[in-house]
Amino acid sequence: MQKEYIMAIDQGTTGSRVYIFNDKGEVVGSAYKEFTQIYPRPGWVEHNPLEIYKSVQETMLDACVRSEVELTSIYAIGITNQRETTVLWDRKTGEPIHNAVVWQCRRTADICDDLKKRGYEELFKKKTGLVLDAYFSGTKVKWILDNVKGSRDRARKGEILFGTIDTWLMYKLSGGTIHATDYTNASRTLLFNIEQKQWDNEILDILDIPERVLPEVKNSAGNFGNTASVLPMGREVPITGVAGDQQAALFGQGCTKPGTAKNTYGTGCFLLSVTDGLVHSHNGLLTTIACSDTGKPVYALEGAVFIAGAVIQWLRDELGIIRNAAETDELARKVADTNGVYIVPAFVGLGAPYWDMHARGGILGITRGANRSHIVRAALEAIAYQARDLVEVINEESGKKLSTLRVDGGAANNDFLMQFQADILGIPVDRPKMTETTAAGAAYLAGLGSKFWNSASDLGQCRRIEKVFKPNMEKSRRDRLYSGWKEAVKRVSTK
Numbered sequence: 001m002q003k004e005y006i007m008a009i010d011q012g013t014t015g016s017r018v019y020i021f022n023d024k025g026e027v028v029g030s031a032y033k034e035f036t037q038i039y040p041r042p043g044w045v046e047h048n049p050l051e052i053y054k055s056v057q058e059t060m061l062d063a064c065v066r067s068e069v070e071l072t073s074i075y076a077i078g079i080t081n082q083r084e085t086t087v088l089w090d091r092k093t094g095e096p097i098h099n100a101v102v103w104q105c106r107r108t109a110d111i112c113d114d115l116k117k118r119g120y121e122e123l124f125k126k127k128t129g130l131v132l133d134a135y136f137s138g139t140k141v142k143w144i145l146d147n148v149k150g151s152r153d154r155a156r157k158g159e160i161l162f163g164t165i166d167t168w169l170m171y172k173l174s175g176g177t178i179h180a181t182d183y184t185n186a187s188r189t190l191l192f193n194i195e196q197k198q199w200d201n202e203i204l205d206i207l208d209i210p211e212r213v214l215p216e217v218k219n220s221a222g223n224f225g226n227t228a229s230v231l232p233m234g235r236e237v238p239i240t241g242v243a244g245d246q247q248a249a250l251f252g253q254g255c256t257k258p259g260t261a262k263n264t265y266g267t268g269c270f271l272l273s274v275t276d277g278l279v280h281s282h283n284g285l286l287t288t289i290a291c292s293d294t295g296k297p298v299y300a301l302e303g304a305v306f307i308a309g310a311v312i313q314w315l316r317d318e319l320g321i322i323r324n325a326a327e328t329d330e331l332a333r334k335v336a337d338t339n340g341v342y343i344v345p346a347f348v349g350l351g352a353p354y355w356d357m358h359a360r361g362g363i364l365g366i367t368r369g370a371n372r373s374h375i376v377r378a379a380l381e382a383i384a385y386q387a388r389d390l391v392e393v394i395n396e397e398s399g400k401k402l403s404t405l406r407v408d409g410g411a412a413n414n415d416f417l418m419q420f421q422a423d424i425l426g427i428p429v430d431r432p433k434m435t436e437t438t439a440a441g442a443a444y445l446a447g448l449g450s451k452f453w454n455s456a457s458d459l460g461q462c463r464r465i466e467k468v469f470k471p472n473m474e475k476s477r478r479d480r481l482y483s484g485w486k487e488a489v490k491r492v493s494t495k
Contacts, residue, residue: 004075008443016055018063025462029067043106046099078241078446080248081165086140108139129287138190162213175228183297184247187289221295221449241445252441256293265411269305284353293456303352303390307345332377340365342488423473433466
């Protein structure tokens with residue numbers, strides 16, 4: 001009998017990766033392809049949607065070749081994607097009417113400022129759980145309709161469709177038969193009422209976006225439709241799992257119950273915690289939709305730190321005091337502490353919970369005795385302090401203290417950092433054996449949605465712990481160090 005597999009498409013900001021998972025939840029092969037980053041003006045970022053689709057097609061084939069899995073053995077497909085990136089295209093031809101406007105792009109900052117001046121900030125926050133920022137999709141849709149001649153009239157006639165990258169890929173993979181998204185991606189558009197779980201007509205009117213452009217919203221695990229038979233598979237394959245990248249990682253980490261949380265240590269940090277019902281943040285976090293253990297929507301609080309692993313890249317590329325990231329673990333252990341040095345890596349301002357765009361980084365507490373190891377250790381500790389900032393707010397606003405933090409991302413492989421993270425939080429830090437948690441989340445959702453796996457209990461056996469870091473720092477020292485961090489943040493803050 002032929003073995004069957006789940007294919008997970010992980011479409012990211014700089015490249016597309018496809019993984020093949022077996023019935024034990026193990027990765028048996030993968031493939032990756034980068035695509036072009038387009039910068040039309042300072043602060044503007046675009047992608048070519050057709051190039052993204054081509055990169056996905058190629059990696060789907062390549063992943064099967066590398067894993068020696070027959071295309072006919074793919075049971076179902078899951079998709080996870082860079083969130084908020086916005087595509088509008090012609091319903092009939094499938095041709096984009098403009099390049100994709102990427103989540104990083106700041107071109108709609110003036111639109112956001114205007115909406116704030118008009119008094120809409122609280123309305124958007126209450127309905128969507130988000131802040132009025134160029135980060136999200138809604139103002140990007142408005143900008144494209146404002147700037148592509150005739151597009152708004154065509155949109156009103158139903159000739160133009162909108163989607164985030166998951167929607168775009170499903171439309172193309174299905175030969176134009178699927179126009180859908182899931183709750184997690186919809187909740188990042190600035191157009192979705194997260195309490196009513198539907199597109200918000202008042203917001204659509206404010207932004208002058210015709211409702212006809214919007215995709216159908218579905219549970220993250222379920223049947224979205226089939227791929228077209230003209231694809232390399234040579235047959236129709238169901239797409240049965242979809243989630244935005246951070247929510248997919250949350251699901252891949254097994255965080256589906258209130259009080260469970262994960263932190264992804266990449267260029268920045270994304271910490272998400274499932275909450276018991278809808279919780280509106282008053283202290284700088286976002287309210288978003290995540291996945292329950294059945295793939296249905298639940299609520300989560302999310303905090304984003306702009307600079308995490310990027311501070312290590314800065315030590316290597318700009319200061320030249322390390323050769324590679326792996327070296328930081330050994331250097332940090334050469335000294336007992338930072339000798340009073342704190343680094344606040346506010347290179348592009350401070351993210352949650354401060355939201356201070358004008359803050360800039362600083363190295364504080366330097367004395368004649370400060371050396372290379374102290375600086376490296378302070379950089380690693382800064383990552384952990386920023387995560388504690390987020391946990392402090394989540395504990396306060398959710399009314400439920402986190403008992404464990406599950407971790408993933410490149411910097412999560414640094415043992416010194418993970419131990420210090422446990423120490424400064426005072427709770428265990430749990431690192432899984434498989435760090436491809438974003439792709440795993442997409443695969444698990446697809447497996448549930450297609451009945452490849454019967455329930456979340458089956459998935460629990462897929463996630464295996466590699467190491468648990470237990471706190472061993474005295475509370476008095478923990479509080480003293482964290483107090484020093486808060487003082488250092490005040491020194492660089494403009495608020």
